[in-house]
Amino acid sequence: MTTLNLRDLGLTDELEREAAIYPTLYIARVSIQYKDYYTVFTENGEIRAEVSGKFGFMAQSNLDYPVVGDWVLVDRTDNHGGNAIIHSRLCRKSAFARKGAGTSSQSQIVAANIDTVFICMSLNNNFNLRRLERYLAIAWDSGASPVVVLTKADLCDDLPAKLAETSLAAIGTDIVITSSMNENGCTDINKYLRHGKSVAFVGSSGVGKSTLINCLLGDNLLATREVGIADKGRHTTTHRQLFLLPTGGVVIDTPGMRELQLESADLSKSFADIDELAQHCRFSDCAHQNEPGCAVNDAIKSGTLASERLRNYQKLQNEISYQGMTSRQLEHEKIERMFSSVGGMKQARDFIKNKNKRR
Incomplete structure (x- = not known):
């Protein structure tokens, strides 16, 4: 035994x-x-x-x-x-959770009691900064410490540029670069492994999570497939599983996620740059749209902040605020947002009145 x-x-x-x-x-x-x-x-x-x-x-x-x-x-x-x-x-000290995929309203905990969550993103077709921001927002909220793992560096045409873009989207987060062509591809990950500590790998299908875990385990326990020409992310992980590491501690492998809807998130850490800029806006309730004296929009005009990052920040804010609302509350909230920058509730009331007439 x-x-x-x-x-x-x-x-x-x-x-x-x-x-x-x-x-x-x-x-x-x-x-x-x-x-x-x-x-x-x-x-x-x-x-x-x-x-x-x-x-x-x-x-x-x-x-x-x-x-x-x-x-x-x-x-x-x-x-x-x-x-x-x-x-x-027993009580959980951390939990990486998302809203159920598809039309499900249920929440789903991907992994519990993890110390470090490795967010994997490949440097070729899977490279998507907006998706990375979503993962980071959930990871910071989970209670675990996120680390961004950029995989398949050998397939990247301009590594310095991709690394610079990732650094701006992952402020305050460590970034590790790996390559399947390098036998020591998981060397930089080893420094995050400690006796008695738990780590988890998350990310889209086909980004190389199983390859990295096999490297850490020192054996090909997880099945992998060769990357196709289009690299559309073929994978064989079908369920979450916890493995013992040779040096002590555990690693959790997770299936690729096609959807990552927010259940809750910590935007103050994942978008700390925008929160810092917002402190310098003229109005404390600035929506960062067309208000005068908006420090966030000034940063976009000067090129120090990407407009796509602000749009994703606002999208995630809205997604979080909609949680738990009824369909009627959702409709009212979305209409308010729709007209917030073009004349307020008078236009909203007219819109609702005309909409009800057409029913």
Whole structure:
């Protein structure tokens, strides 16, 4: 029987104190989440588990259920007699969450209890600064520290230019450059790995997350595919999974995300440059549109701030403010925003009146 030191997986004194109130249960960490069951690491190795009926009854939303990276309490440390039963989930210190893809209104936690989140973006067809800003806003809000990983440097025509653009979009965030052509492509990532610490890789499909994780693990545990001519991001990761690192600590692999809608975000860190500029606007409630004395627009005119960055900042602000609204509230809020810079609520009321007449 394999024996694990859960301290290698990130177990802390605080977690042990929390678990002490359940003396008949055992601490475990979720490594894989399937539809109806989990695999978890216990002191005796990796086993299958499922939540108890009481746990499911008491859960108020899908956010209450365990996810990859969560610490849980189970009734056994092996599968003798059936799956282990998860009776409780311990408090999360961080959670990378997004709104469900498609038309779903549910939130989804991608990974929990992570110390560093590596946001991967390739330097060829996948290079998208606006998407990176979205990832950073969620990462700063998660409680983990973000690091931007620029992959496939060997396929980049102008690396210095791309690095300069990324630096302006990722203010206050470390940036690491990797190349699949370099056998030591993960060397710069190793300095973020510590005994007992947890890291996660997120990003779009095909940016090279699995290749990097294989490098860190020292083995080809994760299947990868060769990059196509158009590099449209073929990948084989289909579910989130936690792996033990040879030096201690864990790494979480995640499937590529086609959509990344905001559930909550920290724009004050991901757009710290705009917040700093806004302090110098003439009006404290400046919307950075056509107001006189707008320091943000002055920065755009002088070329020190990209207009696309401001538009994305405002887009993400609006997206966050719409969370939790009813359809009627959403419509009213969007109409107010539509007319805020061209005459205010008189035009909005006329618009609504004419719209109702057409119904």
